[in-house]
Structure formats: C-alpha cells, structure tokens
Amino acid sequence: MRTKAIIASKLIDATQILEKPIILIKNNKITEVGQKGNIDIPKNAEIIEELDSTILPGLVDCHVHFTGSEESKPKLIKEEYETRLINAATNQTKQLLNAGITSVMDTGGLIGLYVRNAVEKGIVEGPRIMAAGRYLSPTGGHGDNQSLPLEWVKEGRPFGWGMDGRLADGVPECMKATREQLRSRVDFIKIVTGGGGGSEIDPAWIPEYTQEEIEAITGIAHDWGRKVMAHCYFPESIRRTVNGGVDIVTHGNRADDETIKLMKKKGTQIVPTMSVYERIHELRPESKASEMYDTIFTNIKKLYEAGLTLAVGTDTMGGIFPFGGSTLELELYVEKVGLSPFEALSIGTLNGIKVMGKEDKLGTIETGKYADLVMIQDDPLEDIKCLQDKDKIKYVLKNGKAVKNTL
Template sequence: MLTAFRRGALAVLWSAVMATAAPLAAQDAPAPEVIFANVRVFDGTADQLSGPTTVVVRGNTIAAIGPDAAPASPDATVIDGTGQTLMPGLIDNHVHMMFNSLSPAQMAAPDMSLEKIVQLSAEQSRAMLLRGFTAVRDVGGPSFMLKRLIDSGKVMGPRIWPSGPMISQTSGHADLRHPSEPSRRFSGKMSKAEEVWASVIADGRDEVLTAVRENLRMGASHIKIAAGGGTSSEYDPLDVTQYTLDEMKAAVDAASDWNTYVTVHAYHPKSVRRAIEAGVKVIEHGNLLDEDTLRLMAEKGIWLSGQMLVESTEAMDPKRREKRKPVIEGQQIVWPMAKRLGVKLAWGTDFLFEPDLNARQNAYILRLKPFFTPAELLKLVTSQNAELLALSGPRTPYEGRLGVVAEGALADLLLVRGDPLADIDLIGDPAANFTVIMKDGVIVKGAR
C-alpha cells in the first residue's frame, strides 16, 4: 500500500515541480571571488570577535582568512565591511517547510493540492533565506521536491535536511485524519494528510520498517517519528506514550542500516526514556522532562532539539491553547536545566500551519536570551545546530562544513551591521541589519 501510494504521489509532485519552477527561478552562480574586507569575524565557536581582517570566498568555500589574505583574481567582488561583523548563516533545526505556509483551513480545503503547497512553500523558502537562514532541518513533510528546486537554483531558499513525512501510530501525534476519515485498514484509502505527505500512519514493526525505508528511498537525511502526545494534534493527549519499544527499534534499525539516525517528537520522561532505549539520538521538544532524564541524555550524548514557543497565537483554538499550557511552562524550566546538566542542545522554531509566524523567525531566537549569553546564543544557532545536522553522516545532502567561518568551510555567511555579541538584538531584525547574505558562495542580498 505505501509503495504504490509513493509511486503515484511522486508523479503528481514532479508535475507540480515542473509547473512552478519557471516563475520562481532566482539564484545566480557563485562569483569567482568575493572579498569581505575590514570585517570582524564571529567564527561560530569563539566568545569574541576577531580583529579587523579579510575573508576571501572562492567559489562556494572560504578560501582564506587573515589581514594579509588577498584575491587571486583582479575581477574579485570586494565588499567593505568596516564596522560590521561577518558570521555564519543561521540554522533552524526544526522546521516544516511545506506546511509553515498553510493555515489549517487551507490545508483542509478540498482544492488543496501538492502543486499549491509547492508554490506557497517556494515563496516562504525565499523569505526564509532573506532572513539569514541558510540551512534548515525539516522534520515532517514532503520537502524533497522543494529541496531539489532550491538545490538546482530554480527557487531561492535554504539548504534542507529532509526527514520526509513524520511517521506515527494510529491515534498518534501525526495521525492528522479528519474525524470522518476511517483507518485505511478498514477503508483501504489513504487519509488526506497522507495523500499530501504530511504524515504516514504505520502500526507494527513491519509497517514502521516500510515507512522508514520509503522515506530513505526518497532521500531522507534522517527519520522523524512521533513518540508521544502533542499540542497541535487532535487525538493524542499530552501525557500518552506512542509506539512500543519494538516499533521504535524497528525505525532505529532501518535508519541505522542507512547510516543515519531517528529523532522523535516527545515531551515527557516515559516516551523519551523508551526512545533512548530504542537507540534514538535526538529528542524534539522535551518540555516536560525531569532532571534524571536530562542527566541520562547528557550521559548518553542524546541531543535535545528545543524551541521557545509562545503561549498562544490568534490562529489557535481554545482547546489547543489549554493543551499547550504545560508545554509553555515546562520550556522555562527545561532550557536552563538542560544547559546546566551539559545536554547537547540545538534550537528550532517549529512553526506549523501559522503562516503569520514566519516573519518572526529571527525574533524567536531572542526568546532564549534569559538562558544564554549572546556568544552562547550565536553558537547555538550556528555551529551547534550544524553539529546536529552532521549526525546524518553519509546521508548529509551537502558536502562541506557549515556553521563556522573557517578556511575550507562552505560560504554560508552573513554580514551584520554592528556587533551582535554586544547587541544580540541585531539578529532579530534581518531586513535592517543583515547587509549581505551569502549562501553557497552566492550573494542573495546586498552587494553583487
């Protein structure tokens, strides 16, 4: 059933790609050389800026750094960065590229199609890149074709590490069926959400293996499964644990055979401890975790990919707001406790079905200011997030080092007006303060 569905959906999605690619073409080739002169550098790992220096970008990589660095070509583009900071591009480790551009009403509309989703998502991906986000980890949705459009230069957007559709048990966090939709076990039909690759419902070891392998076949860099209840789903209370240990192990086995990893949606200790026992390497959210579980994560090197969400938005219905309260309260406790215990931390936004939030992506970084120094915060959204991306090993879709300004690293760079270590709020207003945005050696905003 899953394989036949994938063949049909792939043909439809390729048709959508061909229909939307032409009007969205926007990206140039890298210049032979770009010189950032008189810049101070935040390299992604240090606690302070460098002195005034020169950074040479050749092709899509950083070729040289230092006061004596010089271009090899007389035709190099020279950018005077006096009074500005050169830093790595921002990384968001928890996005839904295909569904952050849709409201729930749009998603449920009878005329919603993959073609429309691709079009809306392409527009949002361009805006995301122009906010300075040069790489993202997509943790649920059919972003494979959007990624290919971006990588081919037909659409502007960040590099994407895709998981493919989130995999869920029946009644789990990614069981997005309308109340009138029966299980395909009884009706033989895929749900509306599965038709557009929002999620896959898989029960039992065999179905989980098939679902994971299907995502890997399509190009997943990692696998996302739902291990506990959530606040954006209708059927699962926040306290429930999802997937048996055997089912979770099936997902980990299939992913590890492809030399990549499983991340899980989970909030509370029981679901997280089961995931750790199964061999999962990353926990998304974890807002309700206790100190003992966080200490276990630190001991085993398990990542916590967290967010700093708002209590409510205008788009939320009253039931969702009420369901979300303990999650909001818990994040105020978990972030500082996880930091104190030495848990490996990553950050993301997790905007989903609320398009109005997208413009606030940078501002959501600043919501962590109570827990991190400016240097810690910049490291979190650059080099630390890049370290998590690298967990994909050979399934990493882009060769080269990200999240740092270093010789040989990929040239995903931001030129920031002023010193973000002295005034971290600068990164909250990219339109005003990011004078140059470069991705893969291409200047997408600023001097050309």
C-alpha cells in the first residue's frame, strides 16, 4: 500500500495541539507525525490535504447496544430478529463510521457480538467493536425483561431490546454464567448491579447483586484477563460493585462523596451516559428516567474533579437514540458539565481507549499506533458542536483504511 500523507491545519489529541500537522501512514500504522518543514513526504505518497480542517483520533463510544431496531419504545420489539441483525451489521455500523466513531463497546446484546464477528472477518465494514454478549442480571433485575414471561427470558428468546440478559442468581450460577460468556468469546463481561433509570419494577436506587455474587463474576473474568463493566447509579450499589472488583462503572451519576473516594482509591473507570437522558428529557419530560436529569451534570462534574477516568458513553440503542450520536455527549461535557473542549475531546478519544484497555495501540495520533483518525472541516476547540455535523466529517480512517471519504 502507498504511504498516505495527511495534511491539515490542526491536530488535536489528548497529548497535544499541533498546528499545520503532517501525518504519514503506512499500511495500518502511523509512521511519522510532524509539521511542514520538518517531515519528508515520500515522492509516491498519496496526499490527503484539506486546509481549514482538524485531525482527531478516531472517536470512541464505550456504551452502545447494537439492537438493529428503529423503534422508539422497544420494550417488545415487533421487528424480526433477523432483519434487525442485518440492519445492525449494515446500517448501524455505517452510521458510527460516518460520525467518525471508530471504536465502540457493545455493553450487552447478542447482536453486538455477531456484528463484532462479522466486522472482524471482513464481511461488513464497521468500527472496532468490543462486545459483552449477554449481560448478567439477577432475576427481576434491570437485565430481566420484566414485561415478558420469566420462562421466555430464561430461554433467552430475542424478543426484547436485543440486549439479551442472562439471568444468574447466587455465587455458583454467577460463576457459570460468566464462564458461558467467556466461552462465546466476549471481550468483557457486563453485569447489572442496580436498578434502571426507566425500569418498571426496579427503580435505580435498588442494589441488585450482593458483593459475593459480584466477586464471583470478577474473579473469573480477571482470571481470563477480561474487564468487568457494571450498570449502576446509587451509592450502595456502587459501593458493592467497586468493592466486588468491578473495573468500569457505567452511569454512576448518583455517586456520593464516599463512593467517589472509593472509586478513586480502586482506580475504577467510569462511563456516564448523559445524552440518553438529554434526549429523554427533551422528548418525554414526564418519564421516570427524566427524574435523573436535574442532578446528572453537577454530579458528573464532581466525578471529573475527583480525578476519575471518565469516558464517553451514550447508551445508543437505535430509534430515538440514533447511532453516531455520541458527539452530543461531547457537547454536554462542554455546555452542561463545564469542561473545556480539549478536555471533552480527551474524554471522547484517549479515555475511551483506556477503558477498552488499548491505550498502547490507539487513542492518540502517535508514531507506531494504529491509524484510526478523523478529519473535520472545522475546529472543535472553537465549536464542539461542529462534530455533530456529519457533512463536515470529511475523512475517516480505521486501521489505515479510508472508511469515509467525501473530500
């Protein structure tokens, strides 16, 4: 493959802001990063030049669910499972790449696991996907599709959101369920340790799982070198989750001072999901999930100020939470949480890669790393919202290959 030379007016990653950058890419790796005058562009290089544009590392979303659904209230999805699978693999993957998102974590659902396999095999084009497969939940918990008969949920019929909870109660069953997930080659384990924002029978403050059950799951996952991510909101469930050895808390926006201190001490990473609440609040201000809205931004600021590693996550599921919408999360970090655009971009790139555990290979634009990057015809430091304009995202490279090019 010819060397690519990418020339822009600015480069921003979590480590630097570089004016007039030139980035050389050979095959799937970044081979040199410099500026006009201090870098030799090989004679036969393919030149990709766009002045007034900014280069960023590929964007990261650490909380999506490939449901393949376009329904807005998908409690009981009527669309066929097979059709949704095709939609997830062909359209939802494209929507992510089109928005400059080159790495995602699918935090629960078999469809995400199948799409990951199809992308890895080169059957479809998509972002890098780390998939959790079925997420583990106690009976009656947030991962139990409570509107369906229990027997259907236990059988794992794919009628729900496509998130496909695996019910597991008690230490032996939690251990077995974790091993089942590992057997199906998941990249990490997702568990539900507290109620849900919009749950019918288990409000978000309810702790789900005992610390012993959580320890049983994390013990096995860590033996296999896999991280565990837990869904929870309130202090008691966060306390059990973190003491139980969980690596990543998602949501977590009701943490109090004590649990923030605990997360800091244990090095727990956190993936808040603000944009889902922003959209619910916009569309259905009377809904239960909307009750979380008022405190979410001040609480997330506390988490950031405590020095925790925060990463972007959206809880995108399709429908009213369209794929490729994680750039709204960046706007909320700036406009509502009060961070600088540079801080928000670091959260949306390198921090997400840290949560995925791939910071030695991705997350910044440095020599030797894989070439995942985005060229946008604007400056997100001036206006973070520009990232939401897909037409301004002109060029997206994943693993050295152009997956979007409208230059």
